[in-house]
Amino acid sequence: MSYSIPIGPYHPALEEPYKLELECDGEIVSDAVMHLGFNFRGIEYLAERRNYLQGITLVERVCGICSNVHSLSYCQAVEQLTGIEPPERALYIRVVLSELERLHSHFLWSGTAAKLIGFKTVFMACFTLREKVMDVLSAISGNRVNYGMNCIGGVNRDIADPLAVLSILDELESAVTRTILPIFLNDRAVESRCKGIGILTKEQAIAMGAVGPLARASGISQDIRVAAPYCAYDRFEFNVPVETSGDVRARLIVHGLEMVESCRILRQALRALPAGPVHTPTPAGARYKVPTGTAISRAEAPRGEVLYQISSNGTDIPERVRVRTPTFMNMATVRLALLGQQLSDSPLIQASCDPCYSCTDR
Amino acid sequence: MNTAPDNFVQSLQESGLGGDWEWQHGSWWRTPETMDVRATAARLISLGARFVAITSTERPDHEIRLDYQWDLNGQLLSFITATAEKRIASITDLCPAADWVERETHEYFAIDYTGRETTRSLMTRDGDRIGINLHKEAVK
Numbered sequence: 001m002s003y004s005i006p007i008g009p010y011h012p013a014l015e016e017p018y019k020l021e022l023e024c025d026g027e028i029v030s031d032a033v034m035h036l037g038f039n040f041r042g043i044e045y046l047a048e049r050r051n052y053l054q055g056i057t058l059v060e061r062v063c064g065i066c067s068n069v070h071s072l073s074y075c076q077a078v079e080q081l082t083g084i085e086p087p088e089r090a091l092y093i094r095v096v097l098s099e100l101e102r103l104h105s106h107f108l109w110s111g112t113a114a115k116l117i118g119f120k121t122v123f124m125a126c127f128t129l130r131e132k133v134m135d136v137l138s139a140i141s142g143n144r145v146n147y148g149m150n151c152i153g154g155v156n157r158d159i160a161d162p163l164a165v166l167s168i169l170d171e172l173e174s175a176v177t178r179t180i181l182p183i184f185l186n187d188r189a190v191e192s193r194c195k196g197i198g199i200l201t202k203e204q205a206i207a208m209g210a211v212g213p214l215a216r217a218s219g220i221s222q223d224i225r226v227a228a229p230y231c232a233y234d235r236f237e238f239n240v241p242v243e244t245s246g247d248v249r250a251r252l253i254v255h256g257l258e259m260v261e262s263c264r265i266l267r268q269a270l271r272a273l274p275a276g277p278v279h280t281p282t283p284a285g286a287r288y289k290v291p292t293g294t295a296i297s298r299a300e301a302p303r304g305e306v307l308y309q310i311s312s313n314g315t316d317i318p319e320r321v322r323v324r325t326p327t328f329m330n331m332a333t334v335r336l337a338l339l340g341q342q343l344s345d346s347p348l349i350q351a352s353c354d355p356c357y358s359c360t361d362r
Numbered sequence: 363m364n365t366a367p368d369n370f371v372q373s374l375q376e377s378g379l380g381g382d383w384e385w386q387h388g389s390w391w392r393t394p395e396t397m398d399v400r401a402t403a404a405r406l407i408s409l410g411a412r413f414v415a416i417t418s419t420e421r422p423d424h425e426i427r428l429d430y431q432w433d434l435n436g437q438l439l440s441f442i443t444a445t446a447e448k449r450i451a452s453i454t455d456l457c458p459a460a461d462w463v464e465r466e467t468h469e470y471f472a473i474d475y476t477g478r479e480t481t482r483s484l485m486t487r488d489g490d491r492i493g494i495n496l497h498k499e500a501v502k
Contacts, residue, residue, distance in 0.1 A: 037485030044470075045495050080387040209413045209459030222412075227436030229363055295387035296431070296438060309417045309429065322417040324463075332462050361485065 001026060005343070009038045015112075016357040020350070027343050032335045039361035047321035051287055052078055052152065055318065059308075060146045062323060063359040065108065068101045069301040070323070071150040073308040076230060076297035078152050081290050081312050084282060088274040090154030091232040095269045096165075097140070097149050098231070098299070099262040103172065104133040105302035106213075106255045106262075109354045110180060113252060116348040117193045122183055129175050136165055154279025162270040173263040176256060184252040194249035198337040198349035201246050208336070209329045212304020213258060214353045217243045217250035224300040236268045248352040255354075287316040294320075301326055303354050325359035366390070366437050374439075378405050389431070389438040397441050399430060403453040403460075406432045406439070413459040414438065418471040420496055426471055445473070452477040470495035 008019040017038035023031035043062055047055045060071040072094055079086065086094075111126030134144050140159055141147035149155045159165070184190055200210065205218040215222065223240040225233040241257035243250035282288065290312040297308045304326030311320040330353045337349050364385045367373075371383045374390070379402070381392045403413075414431040421427055426448055430441045443450070452475035454461045464475045465484040472493030475481065483490065 035483070035487075037487075040485055042494075077388065206410075206412065207458050209457075222433075222436065224436075227433075228365060228438065234363075293387060294429075296389045296440070298388070298438065305414075307415055307431070309415075309431075311419055320417070320419040322415070322419075324415040324417075328462065329459065332459070 002030070009035065016355075018355075018357050022338070022343065022346060024343055029338045029341050029343055029346060032338045032346075034331065034334065036331075036357065037361050039358045041362060043362045044321050044323055048318055051316045052290060052318065055321065056150065056152070057146075057148075059321070059323065060148070060150075062325070062362055063356055064145055065105050065356060066101055066301045066303065066306075066359070067146050068097050068149060069299050069306055070308075071148075072098065072231075073297045073299045073306055074310070074321075075150045075152050076299070077295040077308045077310040078290060080295035080297065081293050081310065082152070082282075083291075084153045084280055086154040086280055087277050088232070089158075089276045090278045090280075092269050092273050093155045093159055093278060094150065094231045095233060095236070096159065096162075096266060096273075097137075097147065097155075099266045099269070100133055100137050100140075102262050102302045103259055103266075104130045104137070105354075106259045107133065109302075109351075110184075110252070110255055110259075112351055113248075113255075113348065116351050117190055119183070119187075119190065122180065125175070125179060129172055132168055132172065136168055140165075151279055151282075153282045154277070156279070158278045159270075159273065162273045165270055166267060169263045169266055173260055176259045176263075181253075181256040181260075184249070184256050190252070191249065193345075193348065194252060195247060196245075197248045197345050198341060198352055199246045200333050200337045202244070204333065204336050205246070208333045210304075210333050211326045211329050212301070212354075213251060213254045214330045214333065215304065216241065217254045218246035219244040222305075224298050224305050228298055230297070230299055232269070233265075235272070236265050238265050248348060251352045251354075289314060289316050290318070303327055303356060303359070304330060323362055325356070325362070327354075327356045327360040331355050331357075331360060370437065374434075377409055379439075389440040391440045391442070397430075397443050399441075399443060399453055400451050400456065402430070402441055403456050406434070407457060409434060411439070413457045413463075416460070416463045416467055418467050418473065418495075420471065424496075426473060428467075428473070448472050449474045449476060451475070454478060468492060472496060 005022040009017040019035035021033040059074045060067045062070045107126045107130035111123045114122035138144050200218045202219040205215050221242045238261045241254050292314040294311040307324040309322040313319040411432040411434040417429040419427040425446045427444045432439045467473045469486045
């Protein structure tokens with residue numbers, strides 16, 4: 001028997017509003033149609049009506065999880081247009097913020113996945129660990145969501161005691177390697193819920209332009225931190241975890257291993273934090289003009305490549321601000337991952353691409 | 363940061379992507395600023411490039427500039443084209459990754475992508491006005 005199941009856009013089970021229309025033959029998903037835009041705030045349009053400094057505050061609100069990567073990408077694009085080079089210490093601090101952001105985002109995702117698997121103890125453990133990262137971010141920036149750290153030419157605040165952050169990294173890495181990853185890798189209940197479920201093949205991932213951990217769980221090794229290094233990423237040694245099975249289990253493993261690598265990067269950055277200023281002085285006042293031209297900045301957000309294209313017409317207001325978020329590319333793959341799967345697995349399969357609709361809708 | 367090997371431009375030209383290439387502000391830009399979007403897409407796909415984005419910009423004369431971005435082995439390639447009629451060939455049949463981007467660009471900038479079977483609403487709802495990101499004077 002065939003039937004349609006409309007889910008959303010406003011539904012108790014959805015973290016953010018979106019709409020999914022599932023077509024099912026019995027318990028098997030035969031098609032899925034997605035509707036977005038319920039979080040649309042017109043951020044690109046608004047950014048083209050504010051000066052460059054106001055734009056930083058605006059784009060940081062694209063996402064409530066990876067807010068830092070948006071202001072970072074925006075500032076990097078403006079720095080390319082203006083020729084302003086941030087000092088070394090600022091580049092390292094940007095890496096620290098980016099990796100802390102990746103950690104808390106991956107803890108959030110791992111916890112959410114565990115909850116959908118039915119493993120609520122791991123959900124609680126992940127959110128407890130995430131809270132520790134949030135405390136560090138709060139101690140550094142004074143904020144938990146919109147950190148306000150990036151400015152054109154560097155960062156707004158220094159890290160007063162970088163070595164104090166190191167101790168928390170040991171605790172986080174230990175929890176990931178001794179508790180979370182072994183459960184993701186070896187627990188039979190997790191395996192039965194995730195292995196062979198929601199497969200996105202490498203060919204499908206390439207065709208759909210998938211990015212980030214989702215793509216890396218399907219055998220695509222690209223990570224912008226390595227492929228097109230920015231900030232100070234070319235100074236650090238780290239691995240890019242890649243799995244080839246393309247299923248939910250592979251996504252769990254990639255996220256877990258990426259957290260270990262983030263701890264590794266953070267240790268290197270915090271120990272080698274160069275002395276010096278944290279920002280390069282920019283022209284006085286908020287309404288300084290940016291030379292005519294177009295710049296593109298890419299960064300590896302927790303969910304994958306984010307791209308900012310900023311065009312200047314020589315005034316103090318950008319002519320165009322384009323934001324292409326990772327979920328915008330990744331979410332379209334969910335239909336492929338859902339086809340032929342059990343209806344009861346569809347929440348986990350959707351969540352396993354780590355969607356952020358706020359980012360996607362902008 | 364430009365991380366391309368020394369012979370990268372030569373390899374692009376030998377790959378059939380033609381034109382002159384210049385690294386500027388985070389991307390390789392191809393000149394002249396015209397291209398056959400479908401032939402270029404087909405060539406890039408055959409080279410293993412990953413579709414990244416289409417960026418639409420409304421120029422002061424209301425012509426729409428379209429920048430197609432592709433990633434080739436970590437290098438970002440940008441191809442510029444423009445349309446005064448707000449009409450351009452779709453590449454979705456060649457590159458499924460472009461589907462959502464074309465639908466979004468249609469809704470925000472009223473671009474008509476020819477060759478598509480349908481252009482279903484993505485961000486807006488059926489019946490909503492298209493071109494919502496166009497400057498006000500253009501949609502009066």
